[in-house]
Amino acid sequence: MNGFPVTSDKNGVRGDHKVVASLVPEGARVLDIGSEDGALLRLLAETRRVDGRGIELSQDGVNRCVAEGLSVIQGDADTDLADYPDRAFDVVILSQTLQATRDPKGVMQELLRIGDQAIVSIPNFAHWRNRMQLLFRGRMPVTKYLPFQWYDTPNIHFCSLRDFVVLCGELDATVEKAVALSAHGHKIAVPAPWWVWNIVAEQAVFLLRH
Amino acid sequence: MSGEKEAPQVQEASRRETDAPSSKLAVFSGADALELDSGASLSPWQVAYETYGSLNADRSNAVMICHALTGDQYVASTNPITGKPGWWDRMVGPGRPIDTDRYFVICANVLGGCLGTTGPASTDPKTGRPYGLSLPVLTIRDMVRAQAKLIDHLGIETLFAVAGGSMGGMQVLQWAASYPDRVFAAIPIAASARHSSQNIAFHEVGRQAIMADPNWAGGAYIAKNVRPTKGLSVARMAAHITYMSDESLHRKFGRNLQDRDGLTFGFDADFQIESYLRHQGMTFVDRFDANSYLYVTRAMDYFDLAAEFGGSLPAAFTGTTTRFCVMSFTSDWLFPTPESREVVRALNAAAANVSFVEIDSDRGHDAFLLNVPEMFRTIRGFLTGAAKARGIPAPGGSD
Numbered sequence: 279m280n281g282f283p284v285t286s287d288k289n290g291v292r293g294d295h296k297v298v299a300s301l302v303p304e305g306a307r308v309l310d311i312g313s314e315d316g317a318l319l320r321l322l323a324e325t326r327r328v329d330g331r332g333i334e335l336s337q338d339g340v341n342r343c344v345a346e347g348l349s350v351i352q353g354d355a356d357t358d359l360a361d362y363p364d365r366a367f368d369v370v371i372l373s374q375t376l377q378a379t380r381d382p383k384g385v386m387q388e389l390l391r392i393g394d395q396a397i398v399s400i401p402n403f404a405h406w407r408n409r410m411q412l413l414f415r416g417r418m419p420v421t422k423y424l425p426f427q428w429y430d431t432p433n434i435h436f437c438s439l440r441d442f443v444v445l446c447g448e449l450d451a452t453v454e455k456a457v458a459l460s461a462h463g464h465k466i467a468v469p470a471p472w473w474v475w476n477i478v479a480e481q482a483v484f485l486l487r488h
Numbered sequence: 489m490s491g492e493k494e495a496p497q498v499q500e501a502s503r504r505e506t507d508a509p510s511s512k513l514a515v516f517s518g519a520d521a522l523e524l525d526s527g528a529s530l531s532p533w534q535v536a537y538e539t540y541g542s543l544n545a546d547r548s549n550a551v552m553i554c555h556a557l558t559g560d561q562y563v564a565s566t567n568p569i570t571g572k573p574g575w576w577d578r579m580v581g582p583g584r585p586i587d588t589d590r591y592f593v594i595c596a597n598v599l600g601g602c603l604g605t606t607g608p609a610s611t612d613p614k615t616g617r618p619y620g621l622s623l624p625v626l627t628i629r630d631m632v633r634a635q636a637k638l639i640d641h642l643g644i645e646t647l648f649a650v651a652g653g654s655m656g657g658m659q660v661l662q663w664a665a666s667y668p669d670r671v672f673a674a675i676p677i678a679a680s681a682r683h684s685s686q687n688i689a690f691h692e693v694g695r696q697a698i699m700a701d702p703n704w705a706g707g708a709y710i711a712k713n714v715r716p717t718k719g720l721s722v723a724r725m726a727a728h729i730t731y732m733s734d735e736s737l738h739r740k741f742g743r744n745l746q747d748r749d750g751l752t753f754g755f756d757a758d759f760q761i762e763s764y765l766r767h768q769g770m771t772f773v774d775r776f777d778a779n780s781y782l783y784v785t786r787a788m789d790y791f792d793l794a795a796e797f798g799g800s801l802p803a804a805f806t807g808t809t810t811r812f813c814v815m816s817f818t819s820d821w822l823f824p825t826p827e828s829r830e831v832v833r834a835l836n837a838a839a840a841n842v843s844f845v846e847i848d849s850d851r852g853h854d855a856f857l858l859n860v861p862e863m864f865r866t867i868r869g870f871l872t873g874a875a876k877a878r879g880i881p882a883p884g885g886s887d
Binding site: 329331337340341343344345346347348349350351352358361362363366367 | 811813832833836837838839841842843844845846847848862865866868869870872873874876
């Protein structure tokens with residue numbers, strides 16, 4: 279997780295997780311990359327009855343997930359996806375992690391290879407608040423939603439929503455669905471063209487197919 | 489020579505348990521001859537085992553525990569020879585992670601062992617004398633074949649889980665590869681899909697120590713009424729070092745002296761660690777058969793699961809529906825984490841359902857036998873998830 283203050287509902291379910299879950303077919307074979315404490319896998323198991331697996335970087339997170347009965351291994355999105363066979367999963371999920379990988383394009387290629395569909399959520403670096411900070415202060419944006427300084431951020435490969443869509447095009451991935459979200463992970467329900475979202479959405483969830 | 493530190497009553501009990509164990513016993517012969525990897529066939533043969541808890545009406549709650557090199561069937565009950573409690577009674581028992589209130593737990597002495605299952609110390613029915621070295625060399629797969637015959641005998645089609653550490657973990661992997669439809673969940677702990685060169689080397693040191701003892705008598709020591717206790721004890725001492733970490737040895741013993749104020753400038757056990765190892769060696773020889781040690785270490789050395797599948801470890805697990813929980817310990821240098829990770833990579837390549845946990849412990853390889861709460865929490869959690877998928881009750885109690 280990279281510092282997003284996503285809020286949860288009264289049942290403790292995160293808004294962005296709800297959006298992701300709504301895109302996952304019932305009973306799907308799912309790989310969740312960056313499982314953290316297993317909250318999304320649990321939600322998917324409960325609401326979508328998925329056959330879920332997870333990869334998590336921190337051993338501590340892994341141990342907590344497994345102790346709760348989730349199938350999770352310790353691993354790194356940058357290096358460990360190569361082990362999986364083509365089309366091993368119906369859906370591969372990469373939530374708020376792409377910007378922290380060393381090779382986002384390589385990771386995206388692997389996602390599209392091992393899953394029939396991929397669900398990727400990313401923060402939007404082109405959000406108007408970030409644009410304002412860069413324009414008027416001449417400093418790299420630090421907001422309460424992206425609280426890191428340039429030298430200590432784990433988010434080493436930021437992009438805008440537009441950049442991401444361009445990359446999907448390069449990888450021959452079709453965007454089947456895109457949902458713009460506020461920083462709190464709430465769906466922005468107002469219909470708007472892409473360039474508007476690229477300014478007002480602080481994050482977005484994409485459903486892709488190769 | 490040897491013998492000065494022997495405990496005759498323990499040795500006598502040990503001899504008695506070899507052919508007529510006080511645990512449960514299944515004897516096979518005729519159509520149930522055991523076809524071995526070496527090409528030899530064993531008949532009649534027997535397996536000594538213990539069970540705990542009860543089998544449910546669906547026969548869907550059976551758990552097989554596979555023991556390590558010098559373990560036995562008394563996983564959760566008193567060992568009749570040593571009088572010690574079960575070797576994994578923190579893991580297996582009422583309210584434990586492998587809960588005997590919910591599951592029917594089976595633990596069998598391995599083929600080649602010396603506590604009632606056919607091994608080199610058993611009496612060869614054809615000659616009336618102990619097999620000794622005339623017993624065919626055995627493999628991990630042979631051990632698992634024998635266990636599969638045992639669950640056939642018990643009327644169990646599918647095991648809910650198979651669990652074990654070290655050599656037990658090798659058997660778990662072999663179970664999953666040989667009988668994928670009969671294993672719902674597999675828990676290989678501190679194990680590997682093949683024995684490393686370094687580990688073969690340590691075993692060879694142990695075997696050479698045994699065979700260098702004149703009392704080994706070419707393997708025929710029982711008939712000559714002697715015991716290679718010196719050799720077996722040295723083998724155990726060397727092996728025991730590999731079960732602990734440098735850190736745990738340092739913490740437990742450091743350079744502390746044993747019952748003395750200064751160095752003696754001799755070769756007595758000046759240091760506590762020396763005294764400890766000598767004690768480990770001496771108590772071991774009373775309960776374990778030297779030839780069994782040769783056979784069982786050899787079985788571990790021969791273990792290479794990928795070799796059985798054309799050199800591809802993922803091929804061992806192709807299409808598997810078994811759920812795996814692979815576990816390693818940070819300070820285990822005998823079966824280090826990368827070896828478990830290799831198993832995980834192969835399982836991923838087979839798109840298997842796998843969990844992998846590395847547990848932070850400074851206790852070395854032996855950690856799997858010790859009180860490591862995170863291990864218990866993990867197994868309890870994994871079995872809770874597996875039980876739900878299997879439609880049987882989750883483990884009760886808590887850690």
